[in-house]
Amino acid sequence: MIVVDNFLPFFDQILERSTQFPYFTCDEENKRDGTTYSWRGQRTPDVIDDMPVLRQYMEETLCIKLDVFSFHKHEPLPDFMPVLHQDGDYKSAGVIYLKGGPGCGTIVDNTVVDFKENRLVTYDGQLLHRPQGFMTDRLILTFFSHESLPDHLNGWFTRENPAPQA
Numbered sequence: 001m002i003v004v005d006n007f008l009p010f011f012d013q014i015l016e017r018s019t020q021f022p023y024f025t026c027d028e029e030n031k032r033d034g035t036t037y038s039w040r041g042q043r044t045p046d047v048i049d050d051m052p053v054l055r056q057y058m059e060e061t062l063c064i065k066l067d068v069f070s071f072h073k074h075e076p077l078p079d080f081m082p083v084l085h086q087d088g089d090y091k092s093a094g095v096i097y098l099k100g101g102p103g104c105g106t107i108v109d110n111t112v113v114d115f116k117e118n119r120l121v122t123y124d125g126q127l128l129h130r131p132q133g134f135m136t137d138r139l140i141l142t143f144f145s146h147e148s149l150p151d152h153l154n155g156w157f158t159r160e161n162p163a164p165q166a
Helices: 011-020 026-033 052-062
Strands: 002-004 068-074 092-099 106-108 111-113 120-124 129-131 138-145
Touching (some): 011 092, 052 068
Antiparallel strands (some): 068 138, 106 129
């Protein structure tokens, strides 16, 4: 797992850009795309081709080719427990926290990575993971790759190591 604080040098521009795309519920997306996914909240279609500067920055920094990324937002659901899952056949996956607060982090392989604005969390897409919860409005950028994170980046932390979940 890789955790990097203050990941995007152009964070404010990405936050503004997140408001310029349509968002769909899971049911709406399944009808549009003929898929059978199950998730909460609303997300944009894949916007990777609409954001070439972000794509280039992320691919150069993470040393992988990205296949998909989208914005995903959740309204507060304090009593909802997100489901552990894997990310299909993607070898790498991750999120960049854009908006949220306490309880809006990510749990990867029994490790909680707390929400912090502009924090990148990326991991093996085959590890069990889930959102920590939706205690307040949450907005993230999710991304996926069919390539594995390079070995020289694994364990790369620019903050204290996250604590295992109790």
